[in-house]
Amino acid sequence: MQKNLLKDIDFEKPFVYFPLGVDPEANILITAPFFTNQIEVIRSIAKSLPVGYTLYVKENPAQVNREWREISEYQDIIEIPNVKLLHPSVSNEKLLDKSSLVVTIAGSSGFEAAFYGKPSIIFSDAGYSLLPSVHRVKEIENLPQIMRTCLSENVNSDDLDRFLVLMEKNTFDFDIREFNSTIQDYFFHGGYLVDTKITESQMKEFLENNKTTLEKLASEHMKKINEIKSSKLK
Numbered sequence: 690m691q692k693n694l695l696k697d698i699d700f701e702k703p704f705v706y707f708p709l710g711v712d713p714e715a716n717i718l719i720t721a722p723f724f725t726n727q728i729e730v731i732r733s734i735a736k737s738l739p740v741g742y743t744l745y746v747k748e749n750p751a752q753v754n755r756e757w758r759e760i761s762e763y764q765d766i767i768e769i770p771n772v773k774l775l776h777p778s779v780s781n782e783k784l785l786d787k788s789s790l791v792v793t794i795a796g797s798s799g800f801e802a803a804f805y806g807k808p809s810i811i812f813s814d815a816g817y818s819l820l821p822s823v824h825r826v827k828e829i830e831n832l833p834q835i836m837r838t839c840l841s842e843n844v845n846s847d848d849l850d851r852f853l854v855l856m857e858k859n860t861f862d863f864d865i866r867e868f869n870s871t872i873q874d875y876f877f878h879g880g881y882l883v884d885t886k887i888t889e890s891q892m893k894e895f896l897e898n899n900k901t902t903l904e905k906l907a908s909e910h911m912k913k914i915n916e917i918k919s920s921k922l923k
Contacts, residue, residue, distance in 0.1 A: 690748070690757065690763070690776065690777075691776075693763065693767065693774070694748060694763070694774050694775060694776035694777075695773055695774065695775050695776060695779075696775075696776045696778060696779060698745070698773075698775065698779060698784075700783065700787040702743060703741055703742050703743070703789050704742060704743045704744065704745045704773075704787075704788055704789065705734065705738060705742055705743075705744050705745070705788060705789060705790045705791075705792060705836075706745050706747070706784045706785065706788035706790070706791050706792070706798075707730075707731060707734060707744060707745070707746045707747075707791075707792045707793065708746075708747050708749060708781065708784075708791075708793060708796060708798050709727060709746060709747060709748055709749045709752070710727065710749060710793070710794050710795065710796050711749050711751050711752050711754070711755055712727060712752070712755065712758070713755065714755070716795045716796065717794050717795050717813075720795045720813040720814065720815075721794050721795045721812045721813035723812075724794050724812040724813070727794065728762065728765050728766060728769075730794060730812065731744070731746055731766060731769060731772060732769055733829050733832055734792055734832065734836075735769050735770065735771050735772050736833075737832040737833040737836050738771060738836070739836070739837060739840065742771075742789065742840075743771055743772075743773060744771060744772045744773070745773050745775055745784065745788070746766055746772055746773065746774050746775065747774075747775040747776075747777065747779055747781070747784065748763075748774070748775065748776065748777040749777065750777040750778075752777070781798075785798070785801055785802055785804075785805045785807065786805050788802075788807055789807070789840055790807060790808055790809070790810065790836065790839050790840055791807055791808075791809040791810070792809065792810045792811075793809065793810075793811055793812075794811070794812045794813060795811065795812065795813040795815065799811045799815065799817065799818075799823055800815070800817040800820075800823075802822070803817070803820055803822050803823070803844060803848075803849045803852075804849065806844045806846065807822075807844060808822045808823070808824065808839040808840075808842055808844055809822065809823050809824070809839075810823075810824050810825075810826055810832075810835060810836065810839060811823060811824070811825055811826070812825075812826050813825075817852070819852060819855075820848055820849065820852055821845070821848050822842070822844040822845075822848065822849075824838070824839055859913065861909040861912075861913070863905075863906065863909070868899075868902065871899065872895075875891065875894075875895045876891065876895075
């Protein structure tokens with residue numbers, strides 16, 4: 690990786706950005722079951738690029754938690770024409786800022802792209818797909834046309850503002866990362882081993898020690914459900 694994944698990038702030439710998703714992970718396996726082979730997805734994106742564009746593919750820094758990919762996988766990506774494989778240390782923010790278009794299977798980069806005024810293409814249903822700048826691919830043969838449409842459009846910042854207001858109205862404050870960390874500490878040895886047995890006593894201890902948090906979650910969900918019911922009755 691140190692020798693073959695690029696760190697010095699030419700940001701002046703037009704490019705499309707594809708951040709690799711962590712593999713294996715539910716984010717791809719469950720939400721985009723027909724696009725789990727990321728190398729084949731990269732091939733399809735590269736074939737769909739308009740003339741003059743390069744595809745920048747960046748390894749995910751979090752992949753180390755699942756162990757880095759096989760060398761053969763990196764070699765396969767490097768050998769795809771018009772594709773540059775980037776080192777995980779390359780700035781994600783700069784790639785988002787300098788790209789012409791962001792493509793992701795099921796990651797948050799499609800949402801982050803909107804903050805940089807860039808359109809995005811996704812291969813799964815996501816909460817942020819309500820944004821007009823986000824384009825969903827369901828059939829791979831439509832990718833070239835969708836890509837051309839994206840590259841010719843301007844992202845309206847007002848759409849992002851309206852979406853954020855909608856999110857604020859329909860969500861509540863909760864630190865999901867901290868709660869996930871608590872779950873991992875109880876059952877999954879830091880999140881890196883999932884093939885562990887969960888005993889009844891462990892579950893009882895977890896539920897008891899996190900009773901306040903879980904009751905808050907239930908209460909907030911019921912509050913939102915009742916608000917939606919009331920609005921429909923009006």
